[in-house]
Amino acid sequence: MNTTAPTSPASESSERGGRRSFLGALIAVGTASMAALLSIPLARLALFPLRRRAGQEGWSDLGPLESFTRLDHPVARQVTIEQPDGWERAITQQMVYVIPDSHGQPKVVSSVCPHLGCSVQWRRDQQRFVCPCHGGTFALDGHRLAGPPARDMDSLPHRIQDGHLYCRFVFYRQLLASQEAVD
Numbered sequence: 001m002n003t004t005a006p007t008s009p010a011s012e013s014s015e016r017g018g019r020r021s022f023l024g025a026l027i028a029v030g031t032a033s034m035a036a037l038l039s040i041p042l043a044r045l046a047l048f049p050l051r052r053r054a055g056q057e058g059w060s061d062l063g064p065l066e067s068f069t070r071l072d073h074p075v076a077r078q079v080t081i082e083q084p085d086g087w088e089r090a091i092t093q094q095m096v097y098v099i100p101d102s103h104g105q106p107k108v109v110s111s112v113c114p115h116l117g118c119s120v121q122w123r124r125d126q127q128r129f130v131c132p133c134h135g136g137t138f139a140l141d142g143h144r145l146a147g148p149p150a151r152d153m154d155s156l157p158h159r160i161q162d163g164h165l166y167c168r169f170v171f172y173r174q175l176l177a178s179q180e181a182v183d
Helices: 009-051
Strands: 060-064 075-085 088-100 106-110 121-123 128-130 144-146 158-161 164-167
Touching: 060 075, 106 158, 106 164
Parallel strands: none
Antiparallel strands: 060 164, 075 088, 088 106, 121 128, 158 164
């Protein structure tokens, strides 16, 4: 004797529809979860350059402090700059000058002209810095003397540590009267 009640076709189709809608919802949730997980690395990759600052991250050793005592003319030093360039790290070299400040202590200035970014050069025969592009001239202490630059040569952050002079190279915006770092 069979004690199971016969199932009607309507109840059987609603049970199948319930299973199908549950499986459909489960697949939709799983797909959305996978899409969200895969979008995180893509979003970080796309936004990475926007979160980084320009400029050198570390400090460059310019040499022992004794090399910069009693400065009567600028001492040129080349620094290596490692900076983010999109998704890569660009390594460039830039010239800096160590000059005496008003108290006779070493001061570090950038060789990048604040006018349009040409390389400023020390001319020993003229006793001044000269920009070969547009004729800007600067005194031994980096102050603007003549020409189109709107400000003095850019001072760089520097420090003395363990008897050595260190500087951190910073790029500044050109054509401005005030020193403003490029972010």
